[in-house]
Amino acid sequence: MKQNIMNLAFFRNKTNVLAAAALLSVTTISAQTFSDFNYRGNDKTYNDNPLQPGEFYSPILQGCYPDPSITRKGEDYYLVNSSFSMFPGVPIFTSKDLVNWKQVGHVLDRPSQLKVEKSGVSHGIYAPDIKYNKHNDTFYMITTQFAGGIGNMVVKTKDPAKGWSEVQKLNFEGIDPAIFFDDDGKAYIVHNDAPPQGTEQYNGHRVIKMWDYDLEKDQVVAGSDKIIVNGGVDLSQKPIWIEGPHIYKKNGKYYLMCAEGGTGGNHSEVIFMSDSPKGPYVPAGNNPILTQRYFPKDRKEKVDWAGHADLVETPDGQYYGVFLAIRPNEKNRVNKGRETFILPVDWSGKYPVFQNGLVPMKPKLKLPAGVQNQNGQNGFFPNGNFTYNDKLTDKNLDYRWIAMRGPRESFITVTKNGVKVNPFTTNIKALAPVSALFHRLQHESFETSVTLDFKPKSEKELAGITCYQSETFNYVFGITKKDKDFYIVLERTEKGQSKLIASEKIALSKPVKLQVVADKDEHSFNYSLDGKNYKNLGGPVSGDILSTDVAGGFTGSLIGLYSTSSNDIIPN
Incomplete structure (x- = not known):
């Protein structure tokens, strides 16, 4: 682990050198700085359900935080x-009480661990599983990486907040692997497969x-594989997508819990039970133990898709x-993505049941x-209709700021005036790293703004x-140039086809404030040249393309501070 930490330090130094080199290579590009970022949620659910003493909100992680896995040490x-x-991948949070959560970093924070440079937004890392092994005082994170030819993989550490090992590729097919450590020290891996x-x-x-899993070699034992569930709870009913398996042990019995239904x-x-870790596993008679599928589609404050x-x-x-679920908006769209929820579990009987999960x-x-x-407060993640302010001047940017397909350090420079997003020669539509600093969307109704100091020198800059x-x-709302004039533009891209919604000539004498206001499904893009009075560009537009039911894929939408030197938006 000491060597891994040294490697991590080397990578960070190398990243700084690369960032400096990138700066030198873009001296012909206009200076541009983002500062004073503000994000404020205004969802009706939270306004109608204010917290009383002795209460907390679930989801505990709002926005695109799907497929949660949890473990405990002490x-x-x-x-x-x-x-x-x-990028970085696999956000990791810690808590002492299951209510207040603090992000301590990411598991996969180096390009050597995460090979997503050419991946679509819904490729990369699926369904991580984190488990603590008391027998060797080590944490394991096992997952499937749909990129770079990696497939199923594992990394480990003694301290989840201080860096993780390099990737160990695992020799089996399928997805959603999870690791189980038995009382006798033996280890096993379970996963979904064809x-x-x-x-x-x-x-x-x-x-x-x-x-069987060999803890010395960090590899499955060849020839030890065995199918322990075929199809799901009842094969005659043709259940689909039995996946996301985890094994637990209680009172000498083994329990296999899986998602089912897609x-x-x-x-x-x-849930299934067995007298042996290798089965046979018998399904509980009261399955499912968690779902939201049986209720009216028009129910108030709807939570849906619960599982995993x-x-x-x-x-x-x-x-x-902990489990994923969604909270669709009034048009049943899923802009926030799949979020992390929590419920107490009653295991007083033979099988566990999620309390109020049915x-x-x-x-x-x-x-x-x-x-x-x-x-x-005190560094813990907020819930409800919170406000998040960031001046973007801290050299250690908040962990919630992420990039796409590559490290954010390769294109940002933090200054006393804000963060410079040094533009790549790729734009937002590229299957490549893009120069955008992203924040997850965490509400259906929200207001977000940022101050931008930028004077483009050519039409290729935005x-x-x-x-x-x-x-x-996606939508792009930004400043560019045409001939000798500056313009503010709004573009909508759907199924890869882009359309200019509106453009307007502006005078650039000082920084511009850009604002997005969403009221449920309607989004308004506004700008201010004096820092006080906002003007709308393009009227309210639909948030439909920001929803997975329209766009497909598995992610929630993101808000990005974006720069490019390959702009293709031409103002009218």
Whole structure:
């Protein structure tokens, strides 16, 4: 691990050198600086359900934080999420009470670990699993990387906040691997896979497979694989996409918990039990133990798609489960993406059941005994209708600022006046690293603004805000040049086809404030030349292309501070 930390320090120094070289190479590009970023949520759900003493909000992580996995060492809990082609990858959070969460970094924070340079936004890292092995005092993060020819992989560390090892590629196919450490020190891997060739019975037929795991070699034991679930709870019902497996041990019995039904309206969580880690696994008679699929589609404060869960036991023997779900807007669109929710779990009987996981979910939960809600204070992540302000002058930018397909350090320079986003010769539509600093969208109704100091020297230069669902679905709202004049432009890209919504000639004598205001599904793009009075460009536009039900894929939308030297937006 010491060597890994040294390698990490070397990478950071090397990144600084590369960033400096990039700066030297773009001296002909106009100076541009972003400062005074502000983001404020205004969702009706939170306005209608203010927190009372003894309450907290779920989701605990709003916005695109899907596929949560959780583990505990002593009094410290750690939680990770899928990150796809976002860079760095696999955000990691810690908590001592399951309510107040603080981000301590990312698991995959080096290009040597994350090979997503040419990946679509919904490729890259899927369904990470984090587990602590008490037998060797080591944390493991195992996942599937759909990029760089890596596939299933594992990294490990003694301290999740101080860097993780290089990638160890694992020798098996399939997705969604998870690791289990038995009381006798043995380790096993379970994962989703295709059924044996020639035995597939229907579209979506999958199996759960198990392997012995060699802790010395960090590799599965060849020939040890065994199918422990075929299809799902009841193969005769043709269940689809049994996946996201985790194994737990309680009172000498082994429990296999999986998602079933696919990430969508039929999503659920199911449970099986066995006397042996290798089965046979018998499904519970009361499956599913978590789902939101049975309720009216027009229900108030709708939570849907619940599943892909992981359990953790508290020091006093209580259980909680984290899982993904969505909160669609009034037009049933999923702009925020899949978020991380939590519920207490009742394991007083034979099988665990998510408390209130089989009724329409509510936005508030009761705090665990003795826990104080520090919502957004003391470095903890905020929930509800929070406001986030960032002057963008701290050399250690907040972890919530991420890039796409490559490290943010390769294109940013933090100054006392704000952050410079040094433009790449790729634009937002490229399957390549883009020079944009992204923040997750965390509300359906929100207001966000940033101050931009920028005077483009040519029509190839543009800087501004992007509302980004993917490389083929996005809005760009920024400043560029045509002939000798400066323009502010708004472009909509849908299915890779771009359309200029509006453009307007402006005078650039000082920094411009750019603002996006969303009221449920309508988005308004506004600008101010005097820092006080805003003018709309292009009228309200639909947020449809920022939703996964229109754009496809698995991510929520992002708000980006964007710059390019390959602008292709031509003002009218």
